[in-house]
Amino acid sequence: MDPQEALLEIARLLERERASRYRAKAFRQAAAIYAELPGDARGDLNRIQATKGIGDSTFAVIRQALAGETPNYLVELRGEVEPEIVSELRGRLRGDLHAHTEWSDGTTSIAAMADAARALGHEYQAITDHSPRLRVARGLTAERLRTQLPQVRAESGGGLTLLTGIEVDILEDGGLDQEDALLGELDVVVASAHSKLRMDSAPMTRRLVKAVSNPHVSVLGHVTGRLVQGERGTRPASQFEARAVFEACAEHGVAVEINSRPERQDPPDELIALALEIGCLFSIDSDAHAPGQLSLLDHGAQRAERAGVPAERIVTTWGLDRLRRWAG
Template structure:
Protein backbone atom coordinates (compact mmCIF):
# COMPACT_ATOMS: atom_id res chain seq x y z
CA UNK A 1 0.00 0.00 0.00
CA UNK A 2 1.02 3.63 -0.32
CA UNK A 3 3.35 4.49 2.59
CA UNK A 4 1.77 7.89 3.18
CA UNK A 5 -1.72 6.39 3.30
CA UNK A 6 -0.50 3.76 5.77
CA UNK A 7 1.05 6.40 8.05
CA UNK A 8 -2.10 8.53 8.00
CA UNK A 9 -4.39 5.57 8.66
CA UNK A 10 -2.26 4.65 11.67
CA UNK A 11 -2.52 8.24 12.93
CA UNK A 12 -6.31 8.21 12.53
CA UNK A 13 -6.64 4.92 14.40
CA UNK A 14 -4.42 6.15 17.23
CA UNK A 15 -6.49 9.32 17.45
CA UNK A 16 -9.77 7.41 17.49
CA UNK A 17 -8.63 5.31 20.43
CA UNK A 18 -7.37 8.49 22.18
CA UNK A 19 -3.83 7.12 22.40
CA UNK A 20 -0.89 9.37 23.20
CA UNK A 21 -1.25 12.51 21.09
CA UNK A 22 2.52 12.45 20.53
CA UNK A 23 2.40 9.02 18.89
CA UNK A 24 -0.32 10.10 16.49
CA UNK A 25 1.50 13.38 15.74
CA UNK A 26 4.69 11.42 14.98
CA UNK A 27 2.91 9.40 12.30
CA UNK A 28 1.30 12.51 10.81
CA UNK A 29 4.69 14.24 10.78
CA UNK A 30 6.27 11.24 9.07
CA UNK A 31 3.50 11.26 6.45
CA UNK A 32 4.19 14.93 5.74
CA UNK A 33 7.93 14.27 5.51
CA UNK A 34 7.43 11.39 3.12
CA UNK A 35 5.07 13.45 0.95
CA UNK A 36 7.67 16.23 0.73
CA UNK A 37 10.45 13.94 -0.48
CA UNK A 38 11.50 14.23 -4.12
CA UNK A 39 9.96 11.58 -6.33
CA UNK A 40 13.27 9.76 -6.76
CA UNK A 41 13.72 9.51 -2.97
CA UNK A 42 10.40 7.91 -2.17
CA UNK A 43 11.66 4.44 -3.08
CA UNK A 44 15.15 4.92 -1.61
CA UNK A 45 15.14 3.42 1.88
CA UNK A 46 18.49 4.98 2.76
CA UNK A 47 17.34 8.50 1.99
CA UNK A 48 13.97 7.91 3.66
CA UNK A 49 15.60 6.68 6.86
CA UNK A 50 17.83 9.76 7.02
CA UNK A 51 14.95 12.23 6.49
CA UNK A 52 14.12 14.45 9.45
CA UNK A 53 10.80 13.39 10.91
CA UNK A 54 11.19 9.68 10.15
CA UNK A 55 11.83 7.55 13.23
CA UNK A 56 12.35 3.84 13.69
CA UNK A 57 8.65 2.98 13.94
CA UNK A 58 7.54 5.14 11.05
CA UNK A 59 10.43 3.95 8.89
CA UNK A 60 9.40 0.34 9.43
CA UNK A 61 5.86 1.18 8.29
CA UNK A 62 7.25 2.80 5.14
CA UNK A 63 9.64 -0.10 4.51
CA UNK A 64 6.89 -2.70 4.76
CA UNK A 65 4.52 -0.67 2.58
CA UNK A 66 7.17 -0.27 -0.13
CA UNK A 67 7.78 -4.03 0.02
CA UNK A 68 4.16 -4.56 -0.92
CA UNK A 69 3.03 -5.57 2.56
CA UNK A 70 0.37 -4.17 4.83
CA UNK A 71 2.50 -2.77 7.68
CA UNK A 72 2.29 -5.02 10.73
CA UNK A 73 1.55 -2.10 13.07
CA UNK A 74 -1.41 -1.12 10.91
CA UNK A 75 -2.67 -4.69 10.91
CA UNK A 76 -2.44 -4.69 14.71
CA UNK A 77 -4.32 -1.41 15.08
CA UNK A 78 -7.05 -2.46 12.66
CA UNK A 79 -7.59 -5.48 14.87
CA UNK A 80 -7.43 -3.65 18.21
CA UNK A 81 -9.12 -0.29 17.65
CA UNK A 82 -12.88 -0.48 17.93
CA UNK A 83 -14.47 -0.11 14.49
CA UNK A 84 -17.02 2.61 13.88
CA UNK A 85 -20.49 1.80 15.17
CA UNK A 86 -23.05 1.58 12.38
CA UNK A 87 -26.45 3.04 13.21
CA UNK A 88 -29.35 4.61 11.35
CA UNK A 89 -28.94 7.88 13.22
CA UNK A 90 -25.22 8.10 12.46
CA UNK A 91 -26.04 7.95 8.77
CA UNK A 92 -28.30 10.99 9.18
CA UNK A 93 -25.70 13.25 10.81
CA UNK A 94 -24.57 15.95 8.41
CA UNK A 95 -21.96 17.74 10.45
CA UNK A 96 -20.28 18.50 13.75
CA UNK A 97 -20.38 21.68 15.84
CA UNK A 98 -17.50 21.07 18.27
CA UNK A 99 -13.90 20.52 17.13
CA UNK A 100 -10.47 21.83 18.12
CA UNK A 101 -7.25 22.56 16.23
CA UNK A 102 -3.65 23.39 17.07
CA UNK A 103 -4.78 26.98 17.60
CA UNK A 104 -5.77 25.82 21.11
CA UNK A 105 -5.36 22.28 22.45
CA UNK A 106 -5.95 20.28 19.28
CA UNK A 107 -3.07 18.52 17.53
CA UNK A 108 -3.36 19.56 13.89
CA UNK A 109 -3.92 22.58 11.65
CA UNK A 110 -7.43 23.57 10.56
CA UNK A 111 -6.81 22.13 7.09
CA UNK A 112 -6.18 18.63 8.46
CA UNK A 113 -9.48 18.72 10.37
CA UNK A 114 -11.23 19.91 7.23
CA UNK A 115 -9.74 17.07 5.16
CA UNK A 116 -10.88 14.51 7.73
CA UNK A 117 -14.39 15.99 7.79
CA UNK A 118 -14.59 15.77 4.00
CA UNK A 119 -13.47 12.15 4.12
CA UNK A 120 -16.36 11.42 6.51
CA UNK A 121 -18.83 13.09 4.17
CA UNK A 122 -19.61 16.04 6.43
CA UNK A 123 -21.55 18.94 4.98
CA UNK A 124 -20.21 21.28 7.68
CA UNK A 125 -17.75 21.41 10.55
CA UNK A 126 -17.51 24.11 13.21
CA UNK A 127 -14.03 24.97 14.44
CA UNK A 128 -14.51 25.79 18.12
CA UNK A 129 -11.19 26.40 19.81
CA UNK A 130 -11.11 27.47 23.44
CA UNK A 131 -11.53 30.98 24.84
CA UNK A 132 -8.86 33.03 26.72
CA UNK A 133 -9.68 31.93 30.27
CA UNK A 134 -8.56 28.36 29.55
CA UNK A 135 -4.86 29.15 29.40
CA UNK A 136 -3.79 25.54 29.83
CA UNK A 137 -5.49 24.88 26.48
CA UNK A 138 -3.99 27.99 24.80
CA UNK A 139 -7.38 29.65 24.65
CA UNK A 140 -7.77 32.25 21.91
CA UNK A 141 -7.57 35.93 22.81
CA UNK A 142 -9.91 38.22 20.93
CA UNK A 143 -7.03 39.18 18.65
CA UNK A 144 -6.15 35.56 17.82
CA UNK A 145 -9.81 34.68 17.24
CA UNK A 146 -10.19 37.62 14.84
CA UNK A 147 -7.19 36.26 12.94
CA UNK A 148 -8.58 32.73 12.89
CA UNK A 149 -12.10 33.52 11.61
CA UNK A 150 -11.16 34.32 7.98
CA UNK A 151 -8.67 31.44 7.91
CA UNK A 152 -11.43 29.01 8.91
CA UNK A 153 -13.88 30.26 6.30
CA UNK A 154 -11.23 30.32 3.57
CA UNK A 155 -10.75 26.55 3.89
CA UNK A 156 -14.34 25.73 2.93
CA UNK A 157 -14.79 23.91 -0.35
CA UNK A 158 -15.17 20.51 -2.02
CA UNK A 159 -18.57 19.98 -0.43
CA UNK A 160 -17.58 21.08 3.10
CA UNK A 161 -18.43 24.39 4.78
CA UNK A 162 -16.22 25.30 7.72
CA UNK A 163 -18.07 27.33 10.32
CA UNK A 164 -16.21 29.84 12.48
CA UNK A 165 -16.94 29.16 16.12
CA UNK A 166 -15.65 28.97 19.66
CA UNK A 167 -15.99 26.84 22.75
CA UNK A 168 -16.41 29.71 25.16
CA UNK A 169 -15.95 29.28 28.90
CA UNK A 170 -18.95 29.96 31.11
CA UNK A 171 -17.48 32.12 33.87
CA UNK A 172 -18.52 31.75 37.50
CA UNK A 173 -21.22 34.40 37.22
CA UNK A 174 -22.59 33.03 33.93
CA UNK A 175 -20.89 35.56 31.65
CA UNK A 176 -19.12 34.34 28.53
CA UNK A 177 -15.34 34.49 28.24
CA UNK A 178 -15.09 36.55 25.05
CA UNK A 179 -16.08 39.95 23.70
CA UNK A 180 -19.81 40.05 22.98
CA UNK A 181 -19.40 41.78 19.63
CA UNK A 182 -16.85 39.19 18.55
CA UNK A 183 -19.16 36.33 19.53
CA UNK A 184 -21.72 37.94 17.25
CA UNK A 185 -19.38 37.52 14.27
CA UNK A 186 -19.22 33.74 14.72
CA UNK A 187 -21.40 31.09 13.11
CA UNK A 188 -21.55 28.82 16.18
CA UNK A 189 -20.95 29.38 19.89
CA UNK A 190 -20.58 26.36 22.18
CA UNK A 191 -20.69 27.41 25.84
CA UNK A 192 -19.12 25.06 28.41
CA UNK A 193 -18.14 25.02 32.06
CA UNK A 194 -14.45 24.22 32.57
CA UNK A 195 -13.73 25.69 36.01
CA UNK A 196 -15.13 25.22 39.51
CA UNK A 197 -17.05 22.16 38.40
CA UNK A 198 -17.79 21.31 42.03
CA UNK A 199 -19.68 24.57 42.63
CA UNK A 200 -22.77 24.26 44.84
CA UNK A 201 -25.93 23.30 42.90
CA UNK A 202 -27.71 26.63 43.33
CA UNK A 203 -24.94 28.87 42.00
CA UNK A 204 -24.11 26.34 39.27
CA UNK A 205 -27.74 26.32 38.11
CA UNK A 206 -27.84 30.13 37.97
CA UNK A 207 -24.48 30.17 36.17
CA UNK A 208 -25.66 27.80 33.44
CA UNK A 209 -29.06 29.45 33.00
CA UNK A 210 -27.38 32.84 32.58
CA UNK A 211 -25.13 31.41 29.88
CA UNK A 212 -27.83 29.69 27.82
CA UNK A 213 -29.99 32.81 28.09
CA UNK A 214 -27.32 34.74 26.15
CA UNK A 215 -28.57 35.17 22.56
CA UNK A 216 -25.10 34.41 21.20
CA UNK A 217 -25.04 30.82 22.53
CA UNK A 218 -25.91 27.97 20.16
CA UNK A 219 -24.95 24.84 22.13
CA UNK A 220 -24.47 23.95 25.81
CA UNK A 221 -21.33 21.82 25.75
CA UNK A 222 -20.52 18.66 27.79
CA UNK A 223 -23.22 19.52 30.27
CA UNK A 224 -22.00 17.93 33.51
CA UNK A 225 -18.25 17.95 32.86
CA UNK A 226 -17.97 14.37 34.08
CA UNK A 227 -15.29 11.85 33.08
CA UNK A 228 -16.15 8.17 33.32
CA UNK A 229 -12.97 6.54 31.90
CA UNK A 230 -9.70 7.25 30.17
CA UNK A 231 -6.17 8.39 30.89
CA UNK A 232 -7.33 11.54 32.71
CA UNK A 233 -9.10 9.39 35.28
CA UNK A 234 -12.67 9.90 36.40
CA UNK A 235 -14.48 13.01 37.60
CA UNK A 236 -17.96 13.27 39.11
CA UNK A 237 -20.64 15.29 37.33
CA UNK A 238 -21.39 18.85 38.35
CA UNK A 239 -24.55 19.23 40.40
CA UNK A 240 -27.32 21.56 39.23
CA UNK A 241 -31.07 21.69 38.67
CA UNK A 242 -31.13 19.92 35.32
CA UNK A 243 -34.81 20.58 34.68
CA UNK A 244 -34.38 24.32 35.20
CA UNK A 245 -31.29 24.46 32.98
CA UNK A 246 -32.89 22.40 30.20
CA UNK A 247 -36.11 24.42 30.32
CA UNK A 248 -33.95 27.52 29.80
CA UNK A 249 -32.22 25.80 26.87
CA UNK A 250 -35.59 24.97 25.32
CA UNK A 251 -36.87 28.51 25.85
CA UNK A 252 -33.86 30.08 24.14
CA UNK A 253 -33.41 27.47 21.38
CA UNK A 254 -30.03 26.31 22.71
CA UNK A 255 -29.10 22.74 21.81
CA UNK A 256 -27.96 20.36 24.55
CA UNK A 257 -24.77 18.68 23.40
CA UNK A 258 -24.55 14.91 23.37
CA UNK A 259 -20.78 14.75 23.64
CA UNK A 260 -19.49 11.75 21.70
CA UNK A 261 -16.22 11.21 23.53
CA UNK A 262 -16.43 7.81 25.27
CA UNK A 263 -14.60 9.17 28.32
CA UNK A 264 -17.36 11.74 28.83
CA UNK A 265 -20.68 10.08 27.86
CA UNK A 266 -22.20 13.44 28.73
CA UNK A 267 -25.02 14.07 29.52
CA UNK A 268 -25.81 10.90 31.46
CA UNK A 269 -28.83 8.98 30.19
CA UNK A 270 -31.10 10.28 32.91
CA UNK A 271 -30.32 13.88 31.97
CA UNK A 272 -30.97 13.20 28.29
CA UNK A 273 -34.43 12.00 29.37
CA UNK A 274 -35.04 15.23 31.28
CA UNK A 275 -33.87 17.33 28.33
CA UNK A 276 -36.19 15.40 26.03
CA UNK A 277 -39.13 16.03 28.33
CA UNK A 278 -38.22 19.72 28.54
CA UNK A 279 -38.47 20.02 24.75
CA UNK A 280 -34.78 20.62 24.07
CA UNK A 281 -32.92 20.48 20.81
CA UNK A 282 -29.72 18.40 20.77
CA UNK A 283 -26.37 18.53 19.00
CA UNK A 284 -24.34 15.33 18.58
CA UNK A 285 -20.73 16.52 18.52
CA UNK A 286 -17.33 14.83 18.49
CA UNK A 287 -15.38 17.34 20.62
CA UNK A 288 -12.51 16.18 18.42
CA UNK A 289 -8.98 17.32 19.22
CA UNK A 290 -7.47 15.41 16.26
CA UNK A 291 -8.72 14.37 12.82
CA UNK A 292 -9.23 10.72 13.74
CA UNK A 293 -11.53 11.74 16.58
CA UNK A 294 -14.14 13.23 14.25
CA UNK A 295 -15.35 9.67 13.70
CA UNK A 296 -16.35 9.45 17.37
CA UNK A 297 -19.74 10.81 16.33
CA UNK A 298 -20.81 7.18 16.10
CA UNK A 299 -20.70 6.89 19.90
CA UNK A 300 -22.92 9.94 20.38
CA UNK A 301 -25.34 8.72 17.72
CA UNK A 302 -25.60 5.33 19.41
CA UNK A 303 -26.37 6.94 22.78
CA UNK A 304 -28.95 9.30 21.29
CA UNK A 305 -30.64 6.48 19.38
CA UNK A 306 -30.73 4.32 22.50
CA UNK A 307 -32.25 7.23 24.47
CA UNK A 308 -34.98 7.73 21.88
CA UNK A 309 -33.93 11.22 20.77
CA UNK A 310 -35.89 12.03 17.57
CA UNK A 311 -33.62 12.83 14.63
CA UNK A 312 -35.58 15.99 13.81
CA UNK A 313 -34.63 17.45 17.22
CA UNK A 314 -30.90 16.91 16.56
CA UNK A 315 -29.54 20.03 14.86
CA UNK A 316 -26.58 18.15 13.38
CA UNK A 317 -29.01 16.16 11.20
CA UNK A 318 -30.14 19.44 9.62
CA UNK A 319 -28.85 20.82 6.35
CA UNK A 320 -26.53 23.80 6.35
CA UNK A 321 -29.08 26.50 5.55
CA UNK A 322 -31.50 25.40 8.27
CA UNK A 323 -28.60 25.13 10.71
CA UNK A 324 -27.45 28.67 9.86
CA UNK A 325 -30.96 30.07 10.41
CA UNK A 326 -31.13 28.39 13.83
CA UNK A 327 -27.62 29.33 14.97
CA UNK A 328 -27.90 32.88 13.65
Protein backbone atom coordinates in the same frame (compact mmCIF):
# COMPACT_ATOMS: atom_id res chain seq x y z
CA MET B 1 0.23 0.03 -0.13
CA ASP B 2 1.13 3.69 -0.38
CA PRO B 3 3.43 4.60 2.56
CA GLN B 4 1.79 7.97 3.14
CA GLU B 5 -1.68 6.41 3.30
CA ALA B 6 -0.41 3.75 5.70
CA LEU B 7 1.07 6.37 8.01
CA LEU B 8 -2.10 8.46 7.92
CA GLU B 9 -4.36 5.49 8.61
CA ILE B 10 -2.22 4.61 11.62
CA ALA B 11 -2.51 8.22 12.84
CA ARG B 12 -6.30 8.15 12.44
CA LEU B 13 -6.61 4.87 14.33
CA LEU B 14 -4.41 6.12 17.16
CA GLU B 15 -6.47 9.32 17.35
CA ARG B 16 -9.78 7.46 17.44
CA GLU B 17 -8.37 5.26 20.21
CA ARG B 18 -7.35 8.44 22.10
CA ALA B 19 -3.81 7.06 22.37
CA SER B 20 -0.85 9.30 23.12
CA ARG B 21 -1.30 12.47 21.10
CA TYR B 22 2.46 12.56 20.52
CA ARG B 23 2.49 9.08 18.97
CA ALA B 24 -0.36 9.93 16.62
CA LYS B 25 1.25 13.25 15.75
CA ALA B 26 4.56 11.51 14.94
CA PHE B 27 2.88 9.34 12.31
CA ARG B 28 1.01 12.32 10.86
CA GLN B 29 4.23 14.33 10.65
CA ALA B 30 6.09 11.43 9.06
CA ALA B 31 3.36 11.19 6.42
CA ALA B 32 3.79 14.88 5.61
CA ILE B 33 7.60 14.58 5.52
CA TYR B 34 7.44 11.53 3.24
CA ALA B 35 5.04 13.33 0.87
CA GLU B 36 7.48 16.24 0.58
CA LEU B 37 10.42 14.04 -0.47
CA PRO B 38 11.46 14.34 -4.12
CA GLY B 39 9.97 11.61 -6.27
CA ASP B 40 13.24 9.78 -6.73
CA ALA B 41 13.79 9.69 -2.97
CA ARG B 42 10.47 8.08 -2.01
CA GLY B 43 11.80 4.63 -2.84
CA ASP B 44 15.31 5.11 -1.47
CA LEU B 45 15.27 3.40 1.92
CA ASN B 46 18.65 4.75 2.99
CA ARG B 47 17.62 8.31 2.25
CA ILE B 48 14.24 7.88 3.89
CA GLN B 49 15.77 6.43 7.04
CA ALA B 50 18.20 9.35 7.27
CA THR B 51 15.44 11.95 6.92
CA LYS B 52 14.76 14.04 10.01
CA GLY B 53 11.32 13.38 11.45
CA ILE B 54 11.20 9.74 10.35
CA GLY B 55 12.02 7.47 13.29
CA ASP B 56 12.33 3.72 13.68
CA SER B 57 8.59 3.04 13.98
CA THR B 58 7.54 5.22 11.05
CA PHE B 59 10.43 3.95 8.91
CA ALA B 60 9.35 0.35 9.53
CA VAL B 61 5.89 1.23 8.21
CA ILE B 62 7.32 2.92 5.12
CA ARG B 63 9.72 0.03 4.44
CA GLN B 64 6.98 -2.60 4.63
CA ALA B 65 4.58 -0.54 2.50
CA LEU B 66 7.23 -0.06 -0.20
CA ALA B 67 7.80 -3.82 -0.16
CA GLY B 68 4.15 -4.32 -1.05
CA GLU B 69 3.14 -5.47 2.42
CA THR B 70 0.52 -4.17 4.80
CA PRO B 71 2.66 -2.83 7.68
CA ASN B 72 2.56 -4.99 10.80
CA TYR B 73 1.67 -2.05 13.05
CA LEU B 74 -1.28 -1.14 10.85
CA VAL B 75 -2.54 -4.73 10.90
CA GLU B 76 -2.22 -4.71 14.69
CA LEU B 77 -4.16 -1.47 15.08
CA ARG B 78 -6.89 -2.55 12.69
CA GLY B 79 -7.44 -5.52 14.98
CA GLU B 80 -7.31 -3.56 18.22
CA VAL B 81 -9.15 -0.28 17.57
CA GLU B 82 -12.90 -0.68 17.68
CA PRO B 83 -14.58 -0.21 14.31
CA GLU B 84 -17.05 2.60 13.84
CA ILE B 85 -20.51 1.82 15.18
CA VAL B 86 -23.11 1.60 12.43
CA SER B 87 -26.51 3.06 13.25
CA GLU B 88 -29.40 4.60 11.37
CA LEU B 89 -28.95 7.90 13.19
CA ARG B 90 -25.22 8.09 12.44
CA GLY B 91 -26.09 7.95 8.77
CA ARG B 92 -28.37 10.97 9.18
CA LEU B 93 -25.80 13.26 10.80
CA ARG B 94 -24.70 15.98 8.39
CA GLY B 95 -22.09 17.75 10.45
CA ASP B 96 -20.43 18.46 13.76
CA LEU B 97 -20.43 21.66 15.83
CA HIS B 98 -17.53 21.06 18.24
CA ALA B 99 -13.90 20.44 17.22
CA HIS B 100 -10.46 21.80 18.07
CA THR B 101 -7.27 22.52 16.14
CA GLU B 102 -3.66 23.35 16.95
CA TRP B 103 -4.80 26.93 17.52
CA SER B 104 -5.77 25.77 21.03
CA ASP B 105 -5.35 22.22 22.36
CA GLY B 106 -5.94 20.23 19.18
CA THR B 107 -3.06 18.48 17.44
CA THR B 108 -3.44 19.49 13.81
CA SER B 109 -4.14 22.34 11.45
CA ILE B 110 -7.51 23.68 10.37
CA ALA B 111 -6.83 22.21 6.92
CA ALA B 112 -6.23 18.72 8.33
CA MET B 113 -9.49 18.84 10.28
CA ALA B 114 -11.30 20.04 7.16
CA ASP B 115 -9.84 17.18 5.10
CA ALA B 116 -10.96 14.65 7.70
CA ALA B 117 -14.49 16.09 7.87
CA ARG B 118 -14.67 16.05 4.08
CA ALA B 119 -13.56 12.40 4.01
CA LEU B 120 -16.38 11.54 6.44
CA GLY B 121 -18.89 13.18 4.09
CA HIS B 122 -19.76 16.08 6.39
CA GLU B 123 -21.75 18.93 4.89
CA TYR B 124 -20.43 21.26 7.57
CA GLN B 125 -17.88 21.27 10.37
CA ALA B 126 -17.50 23.93 13.05
CA ILE B 127 -14.07 24.86 14.35
CA THR B 128 -14.52 25.73 18.03
CA ASP B 129 -11.19 26.32 19.72
CA HIS B 130 -11.09 27.35 23.36
CA SER B 131 -11.45 30.86 24.76
CA PRO B 132 -8.63 32.78 26.52
CA ARG B 133 -9.30 31.88 30.14
CA LEU B 134 -8.40 28.26 29.46
CA ARG B 135 -4.68 28.97 29.35
CA VAL B 136 -3.67 25.34 29.67
CA ALA B 137 -5.43 24.81 26.32
CA ARG B 138 -3.90 27.93 24.73
CA GLY B 139 -7.32 29.54 24.50
CA LEU B 140 -7.79 32.20 21.84
CA THR B 141 -7.71 35.86 22.74
CA ALA B 142 -10.01 38.10 20.74
CA GLU B 143 -7.06 39.09 18.55
CA ARG B 144 -6.08 35.49 17.80
CA LEU B 145 -9.70 34.51 17.13
CA ARG B 146 -10.09 37.37 14.66
CA THR B 147 -6.93 36.18 12.92
CA GLN B 148 -8.27 32.63 12.77
CA LEU B 149 -11.68 33.40 11.24
CA PRO B 150 -10.61 34.04 7.62
CA GLN B 151 -8.38 30.97 7.75
CA VAL B 152 -11.36 28.83 8.79
CA ARG B 153 -13.52 30.22 6.00
CA ALA B 154 -10.75 29.69 3.45
CA GLU B 155 -10.75 25.92 4.02
CA SER B 156 -14.36 25.48 2.87
CA GLY B 157 -14.82 23.66 -0.41
CA GLY B 158 -15.20 20.22 -1.90
CA GLY B 159 -18.73 19.90 -0.53
CA LEU B 160 -17.74 21.00 2.99
CA THR B 161 -18.52 24.30 4.68
CA LEU B 162 -16.30 25.12 7.63
CA LEU B 163 -18.18 27.15 10.22
CA THR B 164 -16.47 29.70 12.43
CA GLY B 165 -16.95 29.17 16.13
CA ILE B 166 -15.59 28.92 19.64
CA GLU B 167 -15.97 26.77 22.72
CA VAL B 168 -16.38 29.67 25.08
CA ASP B 169 -15.76 29.14 28.78
CA ILE B 170 -18.69 29.79 31.09
CA LEU B 171 -17.36 32.02 33.86
CA GLU B 172 -18.33 31.53 37.49
CA ASP B 173 -21.02 34.20 37.29
CA GLY B 174 -22.46 32.79 34.03
CA GLY B 175 -20.76 35.34 31.80
CA LEU B 176 -18.91 34.22 28.68
CA ASP B 177 -15.15 34.37 28.22
CA GLN B 178 -15.00 36.39 25.00
CA GLU B 179 -16.00 39.79 23.64
CA ASP B 180 -19.75 39.90 23.13
CA ALA B 181 -19.51 41.59 19.74
CA LEU B 182 -17.03 39.00 18.52
CA LEU B 183 -19.31 36.15 19.61
CA GLY B 184 -21.97 37.76 17.43
CA GLU B 185 -19.73 37.38 14.36
CA LEU B 186 -19.38 33.61 14.73
CA ASP B 187 -21.47 30.93 13.09
CA VAL B 188 -21.55 28.69 16.19
CA VAL B 189 -20.91 29.28 19.90
CA VAL B 190 -20.55 26.26 22.18
CA ALA B 191 -20.64 27.34 25.84
CA SER B 192 -19.02 24.98 28.37
CA ALA B 193 -17.88 25.10 31.98
CA HIS B 194 -14.27 24.01 32.52
CA SER B 195 -13.53 25.30 36.02
CA LYS B 196 -15.14 25.32 39.47
CA LEU B 197 -17.11 22.24 38.48
CA ARG B 198 -17.78 21.36 42.13
CA MET B 199 -19.76 24.52 42.86
CA ASP B 200 -22.86 24.10 44.98
CA SER B 201 -26.00 23.27 43.04
CA ALA B 202 -27.74 26.65 43.36
CA PRO B 203 -24.90 28.85 42.05
CA MET B 204 -24.05 26.29 39.34
CA THR B 205 -27.67 26.32 38.21
CA ARG B 206 -27.68 30.13 38.02
CA ARG B 207 -24.35 30.00 36.17
CA LEU B 208 -25.60 27.64 33.46
CA VAL B 209 -29.01 29.31 33.10
CA LYS B 210 -27.38 32.71 32.60
CA ALA B 211 -24.99 31.29 30.01
CA VAL B 212 -27.65 29.65 27.85
CA SER B 213 -29.77 32.80 28.09
CA ASN B 214 -27.08 34.70 26.17
CA PRO B 215 -28.44 35.21 22.64
CA HIS B 216 -25.11 34.26 21.05
CA VAL B 217 -24.98 30.75 22.53
CA SER B 218 -25.90 27.90 20.16
CA VAL B 219 -24.94 24.78 22.15
CA LEU B 220 -24.47 23.93 25.83
CA GLY B 221 -21.36 21.74 25.83
CA HIS B 222 -20.71 18.64 28.00
CA VAL B 223 -23.13 19.93 30.60
CA THR B 224 -22.08 17.91 33.67
CA GLY B 225 -18.33 18.00 33.01
CA ARG B 226 -18.01 14.40 34.16
CA LEU B 227 -15.33 11.90 33.13
CA VAL B 228 -16.20 8.22 33.40
CA GLN B 229 -13.04 6.58 32.00
CA GLY B 230 -9.76 7.26 30.23
CA GLU B 231 -6.23 8.37 30.94
CA ARG B 232 -7.35 11.56 32.68
CA GLY B 233 -9.09 9.47 35.33
CA THR B 234 -12.66 9.96 36.46
CA ARG B 235 -14.50 13.07 37.63
CA PRO B 236 -17.99 13.29 39.15
CA ALA B 237 -20.76 15.20 37.45
CA SER B 238 -21.39 18.80 38.47
CA GLN B 239 -24.46 19.31 40.63
CA PHE B 240 -27.22 21.63 39.36
CA GLU B 241 -30.98 21.75 38.92
CA ALA B 242 -31.15 20.08 35.52
CA ARG B 243 -34.80 20.91 34.90
CA ALA B 244 -34.17 24.63 35.30
CA VAL B 245 -31.14 24.50 33.00
CA PHE B 246 -32.89 22.50 30.30
CA GLU B 247 -36.00 24.67 30.48
CA ALA B 248 -33.76 27.67 29.81
CA CYS B 249 -32.17 25.81 26.88
CA ALA B 250 -35.61 25.04 25.45
CA GLU B 251 -36.78 28.63 25.94
CA HIS B 252 -33.77 30.10 24.14
CA GLY B 253 -33.40 27.45 21.45
CA VAL B 254 -30.02 26.29 22.73
CA ALA B 255 -29.11 22.71 21.85
CA VAL B 256 -27.99 20.35 24.60
CA GLU B 257 -24.81 18.68 23.43
CA ILE B 258 -24.58 14.89 23.38
CA ASN B 259 -20.81 14.76 23.65
CA SER B 260 -19.51 11.77 21.70
CA ARG B 261 -16.25 11.23 23.57
CA PRO B 262 -16.50 7.83 25.32
CA GLU B 263 -14.65 9.17 28.36
CA ARG B 264 -17.40 11.76 28.90
CA GLN B 265 -20.73 10.09 28.00
CA ASP B 266 -22.21 13.45 28.80
CA PRO B 267 -25.07 14.07 29.52
CA PRO B 268 -25.85 10.89 31.45
CA ASP B 269 -28.81 8.90 30.11
CA GLU B 270 -31.24 10.24 32.72
CA LEU B 271 -30.45 13.83 31.76
CA ILE B 272 -30.90 13.10 28.07
CA ALA B 273 -34.34 11.72 28.97
CA LEU B 274 -35.17 14.86 30.98
CA ALA B 275 -34.03 17.22 28.21
CA LEU B 276 -36.08 15.21 25.73
CA GLU B 277 -39.16 15.46 27.96
CA ILE B 278 -38.73 19.23 28.35
CA GLY B 279 -38.51 19.75 24.59
CA CYS B 280 -34.84 20.60 24.11
CA LEU B 281 -32.94 20.45 20.88
CA PHE B 282 -29.75 18.36 20.81
CA SER B 283 -26.41 18.52 19.02
CA ILE B 284 -24.37 15.33 18.59
CA ASP B 285 -20.76 16.52 18.54
CA SER B 286 -17.36 14.82 18.44
CA ASP B 287 -15.40 17.31 20.60
CA ALA B 288 -12.52 16.15 18.41
CA HIS B 289 -8.98 17.26 19.17
CA ALA B 290 -7.49 15.40 16.20
CA PRO B 291 -8.78 14.37 12.75
CA GLY B 292 -9.25 10.71 13.67
CA GLN B 293 -11.56 11.72 16.53
CA LEU B 294 -14.17 13.24 14.23
CA SER B 295 -15.41 9.69 13.68
CA LEU B 296 -16.37 9.45 17.36
CA LEU B 297 -19.77 10.83 16.34
CA ASP B 298 -20.84 7.20 16.12
CA HIS B 299 -20.74 6.92 19.93
CA GLY B 300 -22.98 9.96 20.39
CA ALA B 301 -25.37 8.75 17.71
CA GLN B 302 -25.63 5.36 19.37
CA ARG B 303 -26.45 6.93 22.76
CA ALA B 304 -29.04 9.28 21.24
CA GLU B 305 -30.67 6.44 19.32
CA ARG B 306 -30.86 4.27 22.43
CA ALA B 307 -32.41 7.19 24.33
CA GLY B 308 -35.08 7.61 21.67
CA VAL B 309 -34.07 11.12 20.61
CA PRO B 310 -35.90 11.89 17.33
CA ALA B 311 -33.62 12.87 14.46
CA GLU B 312 -35.60 16.05 13.82
CA ARG B 313 -34.70 17.29 17.33
CA ILE B 314 -30.97 16.90 16.58
CA VAL B 315 -29.62 20.03 14.89
CA THR B 316 -26.66 18.17 13.38
CA THR B 317 -29.08 16.19 11.20
CA TRP B 318 -30.26 19.45 9.65
CA GLY B 319 -29.01 20.83 6.37
CA LEU B 320 -26.69 23.82 6.34
CA ASP B 321 -29.31 26.45 5.51
CA ARG B 322 -31.62 25.39 8.32
CA LEU B 323 -28.71 25.11 10.72
CA ARG B 324 -27.54 28.64 9.88
CA ARG B 325 -31.04 30.05 10.45
CA TRP B 326 -31.20 28.37 13.86
CA ALA B 327 -27.69 29.30 14.98
CA GLY B 328 -27.91 32.83 13.64
